Amino acid sequence: MSDSSNRQIVIFDTTLRDGEQSPGASMNLAEKMEVAQTLVELGVDVIEAGFPIASPGDFEAVTEIAKNIRGSVICGLSRCRNADIDRAWEAVQHAQQPRIHVFLATSAIHREHKLNMGKDEIIARAVEGVSRAASYCPNVEFSPEDAARTEHDFLCRVVEATIDAGATTVNIPDTVGYATPSEMHKVISLLRNRVPNIDKTVLSVHCHNDLGMAVANSLAAVEAGAGQVECTINGIGERAGNCSLEEVVMALRTRNDFFKADTRIATQRLVLASRLVSAVTGIQVQRNKAIVGQNAFAHEAGIHQDGMLKERTTYEIMRPEDVGCAKTDLVLGKHSGRAALADRAKDLGYDLSGEQLVTVFEQFKVLADKKKDIYDGDITSLIEQEILAVNELWSFSSYRVDTGTDRTPHVTLAIGRGQEQFSTEMACGDGPIDAIFLAIEKLTAVPMVCKDFQVHSVTVGNDAQGEVLVEVEHNDRIYRGRGVSTDSVEASAKAFLSAVNRIAAVTNGSATNNTADRQ
Numbered sequence: 301m302s303d304s305s306n307r308q309i310v311i312f313d314t315t316l317r318d319g320e321q322s323p324g325a326s327m328n329l330a331e332k333m334e335v336a337q338t339l340v341e342l343g344v345d346v347i348e349a350g351f352p353i354a355s356p357g358d359f360e361a362v363t364e365i366a367k368n369i370r371g372s373v374i375c376g377l378s379r380c381r382n383a384d385i386d387r388a389w390e391a392v393q394h395a396q397q398p399r400i401h402v403f404l405a406t407s408a409i410h411r412e413h414k415l416n417m418g419k420d421e422i423i424a425r426a427v428e429g430v431s432r433a434a435s436y437c438p439n440v441e442f443s444p445e446d447a448a449r450t451e452h453d454f455l456c457r458v459v460e461a462t463i464d465a466g467a468t469t470v471n472i473p474d475t476v477g478y479a480t481p482s483e484m485h486k487v488i489s490l491l492r493n494r495v496p497n498i499d500k501t502v503l504s505v506h507c508h509n510d511l512g513m514a515v516a517n518s519l520a521a522v523e524a525g526a527g528q529v530e531c532t533i534n535g536i537g538e539r540a541g542n543c544s545l546e547e548v549v550m551a552l553r554t555r556n557d558f559f560k561a562d563t564r565i566a567t568q569r570l571v572l573a574s575r576l577v578s579a580v581t582g583i584q585v586q587r588n589k590a591i592v593g594q595n596a597f598a599h600e601a602g603i604h605q606d607g608m609l610k611e612r613t614t615y616e617i618m619r620p621e622d623v624g625c626a627k628t629d630l631v632l633g634k635h636s637g638r639a640a641l642a643d644r645a646k647d648l649g650y651d652l653s654g655e656q657l658v659t660v661f662e663q664f665k666v667l668a669d670k671k672k673d674i675y676d677g678d679i680t681s682l683i684e685q686e687i688l689a690v691n692e693l694w695s696f697s698s699y700r701v702d703t704g705t706d707r708t709p710h711v712t713l714a715i716g717r718g719q720e721q722f723s724t725e726m727a728c729g730d731g732p733i734d735a736i737f738l739a740i741e742k743l744t745a746v747p748m749v750c751k752d753f754q755v756h757s758v759t760v761g762n763d764a765q766g767e768v769l770v771e772v773e774h775n776d777r778i779y780r781g782r783g784v785s786t787d788s789v790e791a792s793a794k795a796f797l798s799a800v801n802r803i804a805a806v807t808n809g810s811a812t813n814n815t816a817d818r819q
């Protein structure tokens with residue numbers, strides 16, 4: 301599909317930094333490690349692991365990823381200040397290939413209102429910051445924040461000066477999602493034509509999706525010569541999010557004839573990565589989302605189906621299996637053995653350790669007693685629960701609710717914290733789920749306001765597992781939780797507990813809490 305004349309575009313993933321800034325998307329350390337490993341297996345070139353100075357949790361996450369994740373460049377974000385740059389280096393220094401990413405706003409509106417600095421001061425500060433980063437590590441990225449709204453002459457001066465100071469990548473962010481594709485094309489062309497030392501750096505883009513143009517803007521930049529695209533899995537990020545990795549990658553792959561550019565991404569792992577990030581952040585992908593949405597490859601209309609049956613290329617520009625969404629009819633059940641489960645897990649893209657397989661198989665047996673057919677969706681959710689349930693503070697044990705139309709629910713709930721068990725019995729709530737919610741609040745002593753509650757089925761059939769997604773507010777912050785079970789009340793209890801676990805992680809400083817940056 302790709303030939304040697306193709307330019308290789310560097311894929312810089314910022315799911316763990318910019319993506320984590322989506323409200324309620326904070327991830328704990330175990331989740332971040334899992335996402336980072338998935339990104340490596342996906343073939344991402346650069347992983348922006350976090351913003352080390354933002355919080356102790358962020359620092360720890362970047363450090364652990366730098367120490368343990370091999371196969372991609374590990375990058376830490378930093379404002380253009382000595383303490384920030386030093387802290388970023390402290391975290392990424394353990395990586396095989398570390399990168400420091402320094403940013404400083406350059407647009408008039410930021411210079412006047414945020415920084416209160418003149419043009420020459422901005423250039424001096426940028427050069428100082430890049431030089432400091434370059435004194436630590438040879439791989440330095442510089443971003444003139446709000447570049448898309450920066451005067452062209454000034455932008456050229458900043459870029460030239462920072463390349464001279466050692467920026468091996470210069471990233472042009474559209475911080476507020478305001479640019480159009482032709483403007484993005486123009487600014488990249490301008491830099492390539494006017495900055496004399498531009499060949500000494502890789503030009504990059506970082507586009508936000510406020511007007512729905514992040515992917516189009518990134519592609520226009522590639523067409524104009526940009527060599528790196530910054531993006532996130534499922535396009536998550538602040539406000540309307542970032543350029544979506546799966547869309548930009550599949551556009552380059554599918555329209556290779558047009559872009560003459562490709563990436564290192566193992567596209568058949570895209571759906572897996574998308575599912576993992578959804579599960580970890582609790583942010584679901586809309587059904588009609590390009591590439592990874594549930595309907596992306598569904599041909600319902602009769603006229604299309606007829607065309608598909610005769611010749612699939614009539615309506616299909618990509619094959620589902622190219623992005624890892626191959627449908628199988630293989631169903632497991634009560635009598636399936638561990639080897640069959642291991643095989644299925646492998647086909648779904650999971651590489652389970654022996655210990656993980658034992659636990660997942662136990663859970664599989666429990667589930668197979670409750671429902672006849674076990675589908676891929678069931679297996680995926682079992683595995684995700686196993687992989688992601690590491691070091692959770694609270695865990696669900698059992699519940700009982702007696703309720704009816706004309707009576708207050710009577711709930712008995714038991715939950716565990718480590719080896720300890722806690723239980724309560726109370727009459728409360730508007731229904732069984734409300735009663736469970738109140739009992740969890742009482743046992744964990746974490747006050748919450750439930751903001752959103754959704755139930756989906758994981759697979760098909762009356763005995764399908766229910767997936768419950770909740771959004772709760774605690775101390776003015778939003779936290780998400782997710783629970784899966786064949787019983788929707790139990791799934792709700794698990795979802796609320798997973799939200800409590802996130803709150804606990806943030807409160808005790810082990811999770812990240814980065815809200816300072818808007819790059």
Ligand SMILES: [Zn+2]
Nearest residue numbers: 318506818819
């Ligand atoms: Zn951003």
